Amino acid sequence: MNWDDTAGTPAPERLVGASADREDQAVEAALRPKDLGEFIGQEKVREQLDLVLRAARARGATADHVLLSGAPGLGKTTLSMIIAAEMGAPIRITSGPAIQHAGDLAAILSSLQEGEVLFLDEIHRMSRPAEEMLYMAMEDFRVDVIVGKGPGATAIPLELPPFTLVGATTRAGLLPPPLRDRFGFTAHMEFYEPHELERVVHRSARLLDVEIEPDGAAEIAGRSRGTPRIANRLLRRVRDYAQVKADGVITREIAAAALAVYEVDARGLDRLDRAVLQALLKLFGGGPVGLSTLAVAVGEERETVEEVAEPFLVREGLLARTPRGRIATPAAWAHLGLTPPPSASGGATGGTTGGNGQQDLFGT
Ligand SMILES: Nc1ncnc2c1ncn2[C@@H]1O[C@H](COP(=O)(O)OP(=O)(O)OP(=O)(O)O)[C@@H](O)[C@H]1O
């Protein structure tokens, strides 16, 4: 299949995509660690959160509001549930987009029990009026409910029981400072190290009753882009393969063969990622080349290349965005097993073409 075939139709969820697809949602509940001890990695966050929660418990108080920030699939929802469990408190789950009006939020807040955890996912997508109501609720455990309209409208103050707000966002930078400041504790979730993902894979394999060898887990972990959700998803696909093609046991060979079928390479790049790199290297000598040109070369939308493929390539140090265009790094040549031409700039010493050095055939 050529990438062009999918143009105009919604792209299927990528095997290495970080957001949850339908299948993930169905199985994730079963794989979620239930307490801090079971939560793998994120040492700093765990240690800090453990102190915050222990101290609150010792005081017999409600825990401070917590903001969880980090990329999709790193464990924000999981951690919010752990916070409630550790506090022995019930949890109410909602999200920014679900709260369109301040009244929606008032209804939720006024029905909270004392000590309850309110998990507000995608908190950066809340409406402005709701956000302002939340400021007061977080700080003073009080909301003003507006009754009536126009000049006759009155604000009726409503006391709230103390609660813990756990906000989650993939875009901490988008939160207005007054909101960010009202959290007592902010946890920045990092991408996981391969050895941590190996533990995630072993743990999930145990829960799914799948037999896996340490090398098999390492193979899956190395292709999971630092993200537990992807590790769990790859594990499921490898399990299928092991059952159909072998005796069900996941070895390194089985994991590698299975993921080759799904075109996820040793570093976690999929077909689109590799198509972008290949075009950059083979057609444009490693760049610099404009985004639009690169997108045309792989038969994709500009946005797809920029938002779907590039972030991981940049994070992996395979591609760099420069004012003159996209360039490949030496690691990119090595990853695709290609030798850079002697003139390849790699971004270090200017381009190989005239003008601004950018090979932009179609304009940007
Ligand atoms: N530290 C961890 N240890 C073990 N499993 C984890 C860990 N973090 C996440 N997971 C697993 O990864 C999956 C995704 O985690 P979770 O849903 O909490 O991510 P998220 O940060 O809320 O993602 P999103 O931004 O898409 O909402 C869960 O099934 C969970 O089991």
Ligand SMILES: [Mg+2]
């Ligand atoms: Mg989540």
